[in-house]
Amino acid sequence: EAQVTQNPRYLITVTGKKLTVTCSQNMNHEYMSWYRQDPGLGLRQIYYSMNVEVTDKGDVPEGYKVSRKEKRNFPLILESPSPNQTSLYFCASSLQLNYGYTFGSGTRLTVV
Amino acid sequence: ELKVEQNPLFLSMQEGKNYTIYCNYSTTSDRLYWYRQDPGKSLESLFVLLSNGAVKQEGRLMASLDTKARLSTLHITAAVHDLSATYFCAVSTGANSKLTFGKGITLSVRP
Numbered sequence: 238e239a240q241v242t243q244n245p246r247y248l249i250t251v252t253g254k255k256l257t258v259t260c261s262q263n264m265n266h267e268y269m270s271w272y273r274q275d276p277g278l279g280l281r282q283i284y285y286s287m288n289v290e291v292t293d294k295g296d297v298p299e300g301y302k303v304s305r306k307e308k309r310n311f312p313l314i315l316e317s318p319s320p321n322q323t324s325l326y327f328c329a330s331s332l333q334l335n336y337g338y339t340f341g342s343g344t345r346l347t348v349v
Numbered sequence: 350e351l352k353v354e355q356n357p358l359f360l361s362m363q364e365g366k367n368y369t370i371y372c373n374y375s376t377t378s379d380r381l382y383w384y385r386q387d388p389g390k391s392l393e394s395l396f397v398l399l400s401n402g403a404v405k406q407e408g409r410l411m412a413s414l415d416t417k418a419r420l421s422t423l424h425i426t427a428a429v430h431d432l433s434a435t436y437f438c439a440v441s442t443g444a445n446s447k448l449t450f451g452k453g454i455t456l457s458v459r460p
Contacts, residue, residue: 268446270446270448272450277452278452279437279450279451279452279453280392280437280439280450281450282447282448282449282450285445285446285447285448286446287445287446293445293447295447295448296449327391327392329392331446334379334380334441334444334446335380335397335399336394336397337382337384337394337395337396337397338382338392338394338448339394340384340391340392340393341391342391343391
């Protein structure tokens with residue numbers, strides 16, 4: 238089944254403890270992105286990638302890192318999480334810019 | 350800075366009636382997307398509009414794009430309960446995948 242898989246689905250962590258949220262797609266898509274969704278703010282793009290080793294900042298990149306070493310994987314790294322990074326995170330991928338994105342199921346992160 | 354505005358933010362619809370929701374954006378864009386999100390779920394792609402005058406239809410939903418007015422509309426024909434969800438528009442420009450979303454419009458269909 239064609240899909241974008243994020244793990245974990247739920248995560249509670251403490252301030253400052255490094256974490257990685259994984260994202261993998263099995264559709265050979267070129268484009269991948271990370272978003273956070275917060276009540277009243279909609280979705281905001283964190284980072285995006287147009288191909289292997291090509292990444293760029295979205296609107297809210299502070300406090301996050303990404304890497305794209307392989308086409309299928311696009312992990313989101315929080316080196317030192319803070320409570321203001323508590324949010325619902327979505328990974329998405331697309332074959333081309335003129336196609337809609339396929340979204341993962343989301344990761345609900347709570348930083349205490 | 351690209352801004353995307355959706356209105357209204359919440360719309361209560363009566364079953365069987367027609368409605369239109371709007372998406373405005375502030376600068377020239379190359380692609381406009383519509384997505385649907387059910388409560389507690391992920392986002393589902395509905396439409397991608399690429400050129401002025403583009404119109405796409407799927408079931409009771411029809412999306413159109415006016416690039417001169419920087420406006421996209423999503424028309425709902427004969428609303429049914431299954432259409433209750435939050436609808437987001439998003440805009441991107443150029444040869445990259447930077448995407449800016451509106452805050453979403455929550456539609457609720459009542460009998």
